[in-house]
Amino acid sequence: KQEVTQIPAALSVPEGENLVLNCSFTDSAIYNLQWFRQDPGKGLTSLLLIQSSQREQTSGRLNASLDKSSGRSTLYIAASQPGDSATYLCAVYYGGSQGNLIFGKGTKLSVKP
Amino acid sequence: DTEVTQTPKHLVMGMTNKKSLKCEQHMGHRAMYWYKQKAKKPPELMFVYSYEKLSINESVPSRFSPECPNSSLLNLHLHALQPEDSALYLCASSQSGQGQETQYFGPGTRLLVL
Numbered sequence: 001k002q003e004v005t006q007i008p009a010a011l012s013v014p015e016g017e018n019l020v021l022n023c024s025f026t027d028s029a030i031y032n033l034q035w036f037r038q039d040p041g042k043g044l045t046s047l048l049l050i051q052s053s054q055r056e057q058t059s060g061r062l063n064a065s066l067d068k069s070s071g072r073s074t075l076y077i078a079a080s081q082p083g084d085s086a087t088y089l090c091a092v093y094y095g096g097s098q099g100n101l102i103f104g105k106g107t108k109l110s111v112k113p
Numbered sequence: 114d115t116e117v118t119q120t121p122k123h124l125v126m127g128m129t130n131k132k133s134l135k136c137e138q139h140m141g142h143r144a145m146y147w148y149k150q151k152a153k154k155p156p157e158l159m160f161v162y163s164y165e166k167l168s169i170n171e172s173v174p175s176r177f178s179p180e181c182p183n184s185s186l187l188n189l190h191l192h193a194l195q196p197e198d199s200a201l202y203l204c205a206s207s208q209s210g211q212g213q214e215t216q217y218f219g220p221g222t223r224l225l226v227l
Binding site: 034036041042043044045046049089091100101103104105106 | 117119153154155156157158161201203205214215216217218219220221223
């Protein structure tokens with residue numbers, strides 16, 4: 001069974017700290033992996049999409065890495081801010097069914113001023 | 114314009130009601146999706162339309178009926194829902210539905226079934 005796991009489930013850090021969110025997947029034959037942000041009661045905002053042939057993607061203070069062979073991805077957030085507080089979801093696409101993303105349960109991040 | 118809009122934002126309905134959720138995008142995307150998200154759970158895919166053709170998730174009950182009038186609009190018709198159907202319903206779109214592309218999500222409709 002293809003599963004996506006995110007650890008930790010929740011994380012609280014002081015403002016300014018660098019942090020890493022983890023995502024692991026059981027089947028390494030992925031097409032791509034996507035990181036999303038979700039604010040409470042809101043929709044999802046796509047942060048970064050990494051194709052299976054790529055090792056990392058960067059956008060501003062965010063850097064996502066992908067290690068297919070070990071079934072892992074990390075989202076690195078530099079110099080965290082209170083506005084970064086949200087739930088971060090990792091989703092994997094294995095191909096086949098159209099758009100069938102498999103989501104992890106997310107990491108709820110709280111950045112305290 | 115990279116926005117997916119959904120209406121209404123909130124909906125309360127009884128188990129005998131008929132209602133519809135609406136989703137719209139003007140990015141020229143040819144694939145649109147409905148997801149269901151229960152509290153503290155990840156989104157679960159319900160339906161996909163690609164070039165106005167439907168791909169059905171077999172686990173979705175018939176009380177949920179999708180409709181894609183054109184490439185910019187996606188509806189979800191609701192009838193005889195159960196309280197356990199209460200959830201956040203998210204619409205998304207992508208360029209062509211190949212799965213290798215970014216999906217853009219709307220803000221969702223929060224549904225409460227009494």
